[in-house]
């Protein structure tokens with residue numbers, strides 16, 4: 197029983213003590229007239245208890261003639277009391293004291309039984325909506341010739357030219373669902389496939405195939421990606437596919453002045469319509485007089501068209517590839533940039549985009565996509581529909597066509613709240629999975645899946661003070677000595693190469709053992725390795741490049757730095773020469789890690805450990821792409837060791853099939869051999885710009 201919160205005030209014991217209803221000794225003489233004035237009496241009474249009140253009221257009413265009766269009553273009462281005393285009866289007063297205290301209840305809540313503890317909720321059903329709980333699973337090894345997927349011969353030839361005969365797993369799954377035909381899915385698509393699985397072609401090919409006969413430029417597809425590099429990558433694929441058609445592909449990334457981009461995006465032309473022109477001029481005059489003028493809009497373009505004409509807007513592109521921030525800017529400020537004709541919306545690298553809600557891009561985009569066209573820009577059909585909105589005529593008017601949304605991500609993210617902002621209709625989830633049972637295990641949280649062709653290694657570098665030397669050692673003795681032919685491993689899973697502690701042939705006492713081999717420029721230029729080294733910042737990338745060139749001058753012509761500050765043209769040139777093999781080592785900050793598609797990167801080296809698991813997955817995902825082999829190396833200090841092994845190497849978040857991250861111990865002596873002095877000199881040369889950790 198719970199105690200009630202409130203209890204009523206109870207009078208003190210003395211006040212509650214029972215008094216006889218009739219005064220025990222009535223007055224012998226006539227009652228005296230009251231000494232107090234009658235006006236004061238009721239006040240005094242109010243303060244007294246109700247029992248006293250009764251006594252005082254009744255006392256004066258006892259008549260004299262009943263005196264005898266009363267005295268008889270008193271006597272008999274005394275007799276009764278005496279009888280009680282003899283019968284050892286407790287006096288009334290004691291009875292009261294021992295009686296259990298009366299619990300008074302007033303308006304307070306009634307005592308309630310203690311609540312029964314609720315059993316822990318263990319759902320026997322999935323809390324996810326059906327489409328997320330039951331995805332369409334596709335094995336990553338599934339490849340189907342493009343010719344069997346109904347791809348038009350025009351595109352088959354293009355693909356063959358690029359050496360693509362078979363569609364990769366994600367393409368085999370997506371193409372039939374996006375192509376008109378029996379297997380077409382009439383709804384939105386969510387695609388979860390690991391990095392480098394060929395997602396770009398999987399969404400661009402069906403869109404471009406559907407638009408290939410288009411003659412009049414109409415904005416039909418928008419592709420949103422998180423970075424400029426990804427825009428360029430998607431643009432390259434789209435341009436290759438569109439070559440030979442009349443389709444126009446454009447970008448909006450902010451690499452050119454906004455006004456220039458606006459002119460490319462929307463073409464303004466004059467349309468003869470005297471009535472409408474007069475209306476618009478009147479509105480413009482009215483606004484000028486009132487002083488409240490529209491910030492941007494159709495009125496601003498009135499001056500640029502001849503008399504009796506009104507401005508009309510046409511899209512400059514059929515397919516627009518853009519970053520979310522720039523897209524929002526255009527939606528808000530570019531007159532005539534309308535999405536009424538958009539039929540495809542692609543959100544690539546959705547996990548990153550939805551995590552960084554640039555200017556509320558998703559909401560702005562959805563409003564423009566699904567909202568009504570502003571009245572000034574309505575075409576004849578839209579005007580008619582608006583006029584007939586509530587009439588029976590509206591049924592006869594063609595419906596606004598649906599937009600097919602394709603949401604892609606390298607991570608399996610079942611985050612309903614974030615996907616909710618994309619307003620998906622009848623969505624279907626396609627998951628490309630690895631063959632191994634562990635890799636294909638369904639998990640509700642974030643699961644990152646690495647390509648099965650990727651080998652991972654990790655090198656402890658002590659306190660990090662000699663990290664550049666460890667890197668150099670790795671480059672000379674592993675990367676440039678061996679071609680990528682697969683790792684030789686000890687029974688413990690540790691990699692063996694010159695200087696490794698696991699190498700039984702190496703001898704601690706021998707200063708020469710495992711010493712770095714010499715590099716020569718000729719063999720370097722022939723080497724097929726392409727190494728992408730990641731640092732924690734742009735500054736770090738520049739410093740490391742400098743340091744490497746001092747430590748090993750042979751590397752200088754083969755090493756370049758890429759930072760987001762590189763201009764677009766410079767970045768493109770850099771990537772092209774890296775792809776062609778003109779240089780071998782590209783040092784980059786994290787900004788370059790996402791979606792950077794450079795074919796045939798053989799090694800990714802995490803010189804600085806990544807900031808998180810997602811970053812690790814995206815960094816190492818730059819190699820082992822499109823079913824090719826690749827290696828990922830991570831240098832970690834003592835303080836980073838626990839995080840790396842617990843979270844990245846052995847944690848359940850990263851799935852790598854039956855493979856493991858191999859720990860490679862390098863002897864400090866071998867690493868610093870003969871280079872200590874050069875290293876000290878190099879650090880001095882950098883004039884303190886290189887910290888101990890660099």
Ligand SMILES: Nc1ncnc2c1ncn2[C@@H]1O[C@H](COP(=O)(O)OP(=O)(O)OP(=O)(O)O)[C@@H](O)[C@H]1O
Nearest residue numbers: 360362363364391392393394395396397791793822
């Ligand atoms: N059918 C194919 N056959 C062979 N290679 C292909 C095929 N399709 C695409 N590729 C190549 O695979 C690589 C990866 O493609 P893509 O960039 O589309 O992957 P992705 O899944 O978008 O990766 P990320 O998520 O890292 O951006 C590219 O170099 C591309 O040229």
